[in-house]
Amino acid sequence: MPGSEWLKNRPRLLEGVYAGSKSALQLLYPLLKRVLPAAFTERVFVWSEEVSKGYLFNCQMCGQCILHSTGMTCPMNCPKNLRNGPCGGVRQNGHCEVIPEMPCVWVQAWRRDAQMGRYAGEIQLLQPPVNRALQNSSAWLNLLEGADAQPPSGWSTIELE
């Protein structure tokens, strides 16, 4: 698997980078939106996410990044695409049921979540289903536009009670 194991095992450093990037982008985005054509911005973001997050997390470009809630470990690397893992098939050595030579991403995610600072414990949140329509779009832009946080309308009816 590509990506840097050394960095992956430092979730505290990675969450700092995430939080910093988020603040910076939220600050810059209104300006960016005014001066650059939307299609160009999308292309640049998609490309840079493919390169950076591809290297760091083996990002699958689901377009709705929840890395900071999953121990900075990409859940879309789970062959079953779980957003609320791990499944019951984890091997006794902590490896994946489907890919025996790969450590279970969800076992790693839970371990790394415990090492985190500001986002520690977020792994216990119930994550909504993946919006498959966002595949291959920019997760950063979806975050800035709020498009990544819109679960199906029936999903939230229980909280509204």
Place this chain on the structure above:
Amino acid sequence: MVNSDQTPSPGDWELQSGESRLLQVLEAGHFAVTAELNAPDSADPKDVYANVAELGDVCDGINATDGSGANCHMSSVACCALMARAGYEPVLQMGCRDRNRIAIQGDLLGAAALGVRNVLCLTGDDVSAGDQPEARRVFDFDALHLLRTARIMRDQGVLLSGRKLTTPPDFFLGAAANPFVPPQDLRHLRLAKKIEAGAQFIQTQYCYDLPVFESFMRRARDMGLHEKVYLLVGVGPLRSERAAEFMRSRVPGVHIPDAVVDRLAKTPRKRKRAEGIRICVEIIEEVKQIEGVHGVHIMAYRQEEAVPEIVERAGILREKPKK
């Protein structure tokens, strides 16, 4: 065609009212027994009834598996519908491997219309575990999405899209738990998440390792989870040490300690099967004593005939209300 004693009158096809009988048993404080039906590789309903015959009199619910081990068998919705119309109490196993969210919600409605009240929401074994590993895996949902969606359909009377249902399904919702695989020290947290998503009962993976199960239950009790959910412990008789070896190396998520395998290996060939049943009975007797355990789920693959004996010898046989 189906023979006449199994053919329902038209009235039987009206939506069967009444809540889950499995829930009633658990609410009454009884030690519940469920078992797994071996779904046939057949288009004949008689094959379902043949497999269920041994189980009906000793069980409070019968699970129909959903392509277990990623092998194709008669669908769980069909097995459950056949069981329901013959008066059994089916537990529909619904996995996320083979259906997207549209099919899942449609099948839930259809199952409810056919008289199914109990649904066990699963992620499902991966396609690679079965005999058609070249199939496409779906996994549009995970088990928690499925649980919560079923709960929304029942409690809010809407589909996930928000579209209203004319008659919502009345489900007793369950989920699986596997305390025996890593991360063992965190498995109770996933149980908590499943309860939050809507699980009312739990059926666990095969329990052959009591110390691991006991520490799982201790952690669950510390969180008060034993008061929020009915927990049925998965058990099953092992035919021989070879069967045990096969299960633990080939069936995803099954953990069998060496001590159990050795015990079977040391037993003379003729008595292995009886020894497997004895181990199963001993485990039931042990887990029955654990606070927060509300029953057992017996998975006796191709040993359905052993289930009545296990239930009787473990001292958990009750007079069942006529089905």
